[in-house]
Amino acid sequence: MTALAALFVRDVRLAIRVGGGGGIGVLFFLIVVTLMPFAIGPDLALLGRIGPAILWLGALLASLLTLDRLLAMDQEDGSLDLMLTGRSPLELAVAAKALAHWLTTGLPLVIAAPLLGLFLNLDLGSSGAVALTLLAGTPALTFIGLIGAALSVTLRRGGLLLAVLVMPLTVPVLIFGVAASNAALVGPLPFGTPFTILCALTLISIVVGTFAAATALRHGME
Amino acid sequence: MPIIDLANPTRFLRFAERALPWLAGLTLLAFAAGLNLTLGAPDDYQQGATVKIMFIHVPSAWLGMGIWALMTIAALGTLVWRHPLADVAAKAAAPVGAAFTLLCLVTGSLWGRPMWGAYWVWDARLTSVLVLFLMYLGVMALWRTVDDPARAGRAAAILTLVGAINLPIIKFSVDWWNTLHQPASVLRLAGPSIHPSILIPLLAMTLAFVLLFLALHLAAMRNEILRRRVRSLMMMQAQTAPGSGS
Amino acid sequence: MRLLGTQLVCVRGGRQVFAGLDFDVGAGEALVVTGRNGAGKSSLLRMIAGFVRTAGGLLELRHGDPELTLPEQAHYLGHQDALKPSLSVAENLDFWARYLGAEAPGRDGLEAVGLGAVAALPAAYLSAGQRRRLSIARLVAVQRPLWLLDEPTSALDRAAQETLAGLMRAHLAGGGLIVAAAHGPIGLADTKELRLEEAP
């Protein structure tokens, strides 16, 4: 267990020390949300109605774009090789990495969401609801993205390929995340139904993402 | 002391140590006077006491824009004149500029809430300031990402210059976008004609804010010079340890 | 303890790198793998470390720890340093020591390679030779019986080569095993040699 704790601590420390971690993700989120009204128009009623969707799309793009470096950096400097000679299962090692990644990039997005809600004319209660769905849903995005990160590392192609591989897989999370937020805002569904499904999706993604990523790494290493 | 002498970092440090207490004291005095005048300023017949927010909102807005102008001059200093302190000045100014711009946004939003009924309205002025804030954050992210100050400095200088050219275009576009979507019914912040009873406290607060910026900037530049000294000493230490040559 | 390879076949990128390879390293022995570029020296080491799958043949570590797999008992020192520039020298070593399973991450690894004085510096400020020394410190910080060294002397100055040779001798004297890929001598007096010929 100490080996995994060490890995987790190292990744958190790296994300804090090096620029380009969570801060850039939040900045990207902010810019996406700012750009939307320029395209849609400054109609506060309309913005308030589609606000949760904008926040969810922004968070989705921001968390996918930061995933690019999750495993690629460790591959470039040879750390990934050495991780295979560690005594903890590769599944747990990638899970520890993904958890550290979520903590440093996903959680800041969740915290920033209510603030950005103000720009979109969401009141505090609705912003809170969106933040709650993001809190439940962003781990799913990270762990689904983990699969893409592992695949793109073994194929030695990064960037857009990862996004293309991963985005279709995030569709269910997006559907139920926005559905839960809208249910909290306007109804008619009760908030609990889509939110429970969202939580279930996150749990499934954590399991599937971890095993798929570890399998991809094992088979793709050379 | 002629300005050319300050190009030498060590001499600049000595100057900063001597000037900072004076500057800090002067800033305090200016704030005391400014706040005092602010208290005495009359309420606006339309906006009531909320006009008091203007005394911090407008100076922050001016500083937010002014600091980018300063960074633009510093960027020219980096790229054209290769002044050794230019990128130090640019780097030290960015967080301070971002903070004042943020202050402008937050106070604008707090001013807008009673006036508009919403914390944020996509008003042309506020939106332009938001874009300016994003550009400050971009420059700061660039400084943070690149470890070597000389390389980061040149990249940040180019970005700053591009920003300086683009900001008027952005301002123009945002104005056009805004008028396209909503007729000019929104109450403008800071009306066109300002009565002296409001103008004088405003100018006093602006002076206080400018002095505050100068003090913060000087201190931040001093820190940056020290940071680079630490960095070069660390490199020297690595070079004197065994196995540095190969 | 004994590392045995029998009739090993390596295929990478559709090309057969080597086939029918046999070798045998006992406790306290060092095997130096030589051969031209592209003959598969690195591939063999990466195969033993478990990064490249065998296309045929058998690899086994006899009388090792039965609870652990072969890669889990091996140290791999490759061309890449696996160092993070923004972490300090000590933090880098501590992480690998803890991740690879050291009981108590100590500073003796750093002292052994002469980097004790720069422990607090970010690894970004190290030269290529110092980075290599820091990688070597990993071998000392965590006890593992099998060392897989890919051109261990590259980027090292003469003093560091001496240090490395001393560490290797101590490792062998303690019953350890070494498999090294090299073009020249690695500083050990008494070594076995495995010569790889390029497959036709």
Added chain:
Amino acid sequence: MNLGPHAPFIVAAYGIATFVIGALIAWVMLDHRAQLRALDDLELRGVTRRSDRAPEKTA
């Protein structure tokens, strides 16, 4: 003094201004202390500047 019906907003604006300015001052002072401590640490470990100062790396 009467701030009218919107007093909370005015107080909040001045409060946030105080906070932001205070944060800037704290950042500058803490950063200064951290750099001085790093310099002291290095000097303690025997790293000294050549002559009386290091040549500026940015030139």
